[in-house]
Structures are given as C-alpha cells and as structure tokens.
Amino acid sequence: MKPFLRFERDGAVVVLTMDDPALRNPLSGNTAVGEFVAACARIEADPDVRAVVITGADPAFSSGGSLDAMREDWRDRKRGVAVRAQLREGVQPLSLALHALQVPTIAAVNGAAIGGGCDLACLCDIRIASERARFAANFVRLGIVPAIGAAWLLPRILGASRAAEMCLTGEVLDAQAALACGLVSRVIPHERLLDEAMSLATRIAANSGPALRMTKSLLKAADRTDFPTYLDMAAGMQALALQSEEHETAVTAFRNRPRTPKE
Numbered sequence: 001m002k003p004f005l006r007f008e009r010d011g012a013v014v015v016l017t018m019d020d021p022a023l024r025n026p027l028s029g030n031t032a033v034g035e036f037v038a039a040c041a042r043i044e045a046d047p048d049v050r051a052v053v054i055t056g057a058d059p060a061f062s063s064g065g066s067l068d069a070m071r072e073d074w075r076d077r078k079r080g081v082a083v084r085a086q087l088r089e090g091v092q093p094l095s096l097a098l099h100a101l102q103v104p105t106i107a108a109v110n111g112a113a114i115g116g117g118c119d120l121a122c123l124c125d126i127r128i129a130s131e132r133a134r135f136a137a138n139f140v141r142l143g144i145v146p147a148i149g150a151a152w153l154l155p156r157i158l159g160a161s162r163a164a165e166m167c168l169t170g171e172v173l174d175a176q177a178a179l180a181c182g183l184v185s186r187v188i189p190h191e192r193l194l195d196e197a198m199s200l201a202t203r204i205a206a207n208s209g210p211a212l213r214m215t216k217s218l219l220k221a222a223d224r225t226d227f228p229t230y231l232d233m234a235a236g237m238q239a240l241a242l243q244s245e246e247h248e249t250a251v252t253a254f255r256n257r258p259r260t261p262k263e
Contacts, residue, residue: 005036014043014051015052016053024060049209051205056110059110060111095148103216111130127185131189135183208250214240
C-alpha cells in the first residue's frame with residue numbers, strides 16, 4: 001500500500017505531505033493517523049530538525065474524516081462507550097502527537113481544510129494559505145460534534161465569539177475571510193505557497209534548535225498558566241538556554257557581524 005504521508009527532509013526542515021489527492025487526503029479509513037504519530041516521534045527525536053511544514057497534495061489540504069469510514073466504524077456500534085474508545089484510540093492520537101510536538105510547525109494550506117482537516121491546520125503553530133484554501137469546522141452540519149480538537153483550538157486562535165460562530169454554523173471560510181479573522185497569517189498565490197512556506201521554515205530553522213523548542217513550549221503554556229507560573233517556567237528555560245553551545249555560537253556571530261553605519 002502506498003504511504004499516506006510523504007516525509008521529506010531539506011536541511012533542518014521536514015516537509016510532511018498528505019498524498020491521497022483522489023480522496024482529498026482524508027484522515028480516517030487509512031493509515032494517516034499512525035503515519036502522523038510515527039512522523040512526530042521521528043521529528044521529536046531528531047535535534048537537528050528545527051521546523052516542519054505540513055501540506056496536502058492538490059487539490060485539497062485535507063477533507064478530514066472519511067464519512068464512509070466513520071459510518072462503517074460507528075453506525076453499527078450499540079454502545080456509546082465503544083464509539084468513545086474508537087475515537088480515543090483511532091484518530092485522537094494524531095491530535096495529541098501533533099499538539100505535543102516541540103518543533104515549530106507551519107500548515108501550508110493549499111486547498112480545502114474541512115472538518116478534521118481544519119483541526120489539523122489549527123494544530124500547527126503558523127498557518128499560511130493558498131488563495132484556493134477553504135476552511136470549515138462543519139461537524140454540526142453532519143449531526144456530529146468536533147471530537148478531535150476544533151472546539152478547543154479555535155477559541156484560542158479566533159476568540160470565543162468568532163470560534164462559536166464557525167463551529168455552530170459549520171459555514172465555509174474562504175482564504176480572505178480566514179485572513180481577516182486571524183485563522184491564517186497570510187494568503188499566498190497558489191503556485192508560490194510551498195516556496196513561501198519553505199522560506200518561512202528556513203528563517204525559523206536558522207535559529208537555535210533548543211531555543212526554538214523552548215520558545216514554542218512557552219507560547220503554548222501562555223494559555224494554560226498564570227503569569228507568575230509562566231515567568232518561573234521562562235526563568236528555568238532561560239537558565240538552560242544560557243548554558244547551550246547554540247547560545248555561545250549565536251553571541252559570537254552577533255558580535256562579529258558586519259556593522260552598518262547606523263550601528
């Protein structure tokens with residue numbers, strides 16, 4: 001069977017491409033979850049990886065869960081506890097693995113990011129979009145609830161009111177609407193999307209690997225800790241960063257850089 005996920009390395013940047021374009025890169029009914037979990041573990045274990053780009057093979061980013069696969073897995077189950085276990089063991093490990101990844105992640109959303117595909121984009125630290133991108137947390141339109149992250153992720157990205165509107169209507173946002181509400185940070189002409197994502201990833205990866213991972217941890221901690229606790233975490237991480245070889249190298253390079261007349 002052809003792998004769902006292409007794992008490609010370019011220096012300190014890993015590109016993960018969902019590669020089932022005929023089915024619009026679904027996240028269920030295939031090996032997507034296991035491959036994402038394995039890729040995250042591989043990336044986490046490699047200190048030389050400093051940025052990750054996640055994208056899809058055109059025309060879609062990801063259509064989310066396969067409706068046919070969901071109906072086959074869940075419809076005949078008589079006990080709700082069995083469905084809950086299927087979700088917890090089946091697809092939620094993807095959300096947990098990507099959310100726990102310490103390496104900075106960029107979603108290069110090349111097309112429709114629907115349902116779980118929207119969740120996948122939201123699990124990334126940065127989202128940039130092709131002009132062809134579309135986003136929807138459309139679970140209510142199928143008579144189901146957002147079970148792999150949307151109702152937790154979207155309020156943290158968009159704010160409570162806009163997230164509620166998106167989840168409770170299930171309506172589709174085009175790329176410009178996603179930019180206007182802050183779901184993505186920029187919209188790029190389609191043919192330049194991956195180049196722009198790689199340029200951004202390369203600029204991130206030019207920095208200290210340990211500092212990047214700790215800075216991401218601090219950014220994520222900001223929405224679940226009080227300010228004194230956050231400052232205590234930051235102090236501990238700074239103590240580690242100051243002892244690193246990367247810090248010494250960066251300071252030496254800064255001191256030896258060519259000076260401009262204004263400096």
